[in-house]
Amino acid sequence: QVQLVQSGAEVKKPGASVKVSCKASGYTFSSYNVHWVRQAPGQRLEWMGRINAGNGNTKYSQKFQDRVTITRDTSASTAYMDLSSLRSEDTAVYYCARQVAGSLFDYWGQGTLVTVSP
């Protein structure tokens, strides 16, 4: 069965970077896009960017363009989201999601809590 399993919670200091992983199983990893979405406490979902797991092509939200890098390792069936220059407002749960086609984002990871605190 399809699964996206994310790495564990992180606590970071302001100015640091964080790298969250999303390991896929149960399907051909390189056949679909993987998106990253975050949700600050009590706030809405926010799209950050996506990677074409096949060719590695990326697209980022303008809001995060300067600070986010999404990569993948096809041999490990894993996508990564790296966010730099962390500030307190980046405290959030970060999700990865598989896009099959169109707006069909059918499987989501369990979420990774990133806490930014001095």
Add this chain to the structure above:
Amino acid sequence: QSALTQPASVSGSPGQSITISCSGTSTDVGGYNYVSWYQQHPGKAPKLMIYDVSKRPSGVSNRFSGSKSDNTASLTISGLQAEDEADYYCSSYAGSSTWVFGGGTKLTVL
């Protein structure tokens, strides 16, 4: 990219029907048939309920339906049940490989 506009909250009694709106612009909701709806219970990951405006993924109850008119999409839940109480988010393709979410709507089942 501005968030799509949803009502902050809606409510209904068991068995009733409710509709949640999602307003955007001609560059997102109105421009593409790529609107989806997610249900999110507290502390859980979003669950896809509707995609491509009105399609239901396998396993989702037919009590959930979606539609779109011009720049506004809608999610209708009929035969409201206690377990439908959750937050609901719309999402739309916004062109140039980008996506945007709505502000979220808290559904209360009275």
